[in-house]
Amino acid sequence: MAAGRSLTTDQVDAAIDLVIEAAKDRGQTVSYTRVFEAGGLPAPQMLHQGAESHLVTEFMKAFHDRCIERDLPPLDALVVHVAGPREGKPGGGYFKVNGHDDAFHDRTPPERMIAAYGFWERQVAQCKRWGIDARRAR
Numbered sequence: 001m002a003a004g005r006s007l008t009t010d011q012v013d014a015a016i017d018l019v020i021e022a023a024k025d026r027g028q029t030v031s032y033t034r035v036f037e038a039g040g041l042p043a044p045q046m047l048h049q050g051a052e053s054h055l056v057t058e059f060m061k062a063f064h065d066r067c068i069e070r071d072l073p074p075l076d077a078l079v080v081h082v083a084g085p086r087e088g089k090p091g092g093g094y095f096k097v098n099g100h101d102d103a104f105h106d107r108t109p110p111e112r113m114i115a116a117y118g119f120w121e122r123q124v125a126q127c128k129r130w131g132i133d134a135r136r137a138r
Helices: 009-024 032-038 043-050 054-067 092-096 110-136
Strands: none
Touching: 009 032, 009 054, 009 110, 032 043, 032 054, 043 054, 054 092, 092 110
16 A cells, blocks of 8 residues: 555445445446545546555455445445446456456456356346345335
8 A cells, every 4th residue: 555545444434335325326326436535535547647556456345345344235336437438337356356357358258258247237236126125224
């Protein structure tokens, strides 16, 4: 991690809480920028430009792990890009954290691409179902 920057559980929880609200709103997706902003971090593109790409990966891995710790669905499946060729899709790190090849990388073999894409779709559906149940329980 870059000198002077460390992640806290509070930062990760704040980001998760943002995505929980999106999940309760018909399983809406949330941009990486909004998630990082909720966690008190610069936008991922700023971290990449500032040679802190590792922080993007570390934050999203902490987000993933913290969802498990909090007995939440895989809310990282709802965090997506809002522009470019991956618009509406998660980054490659999402698939790596979940033990899959990147479903949207052109070098991924078709059968692995299909498996990874199906995995992501199932996780999104799980989040949507959880969100509906959580909204009804209010």
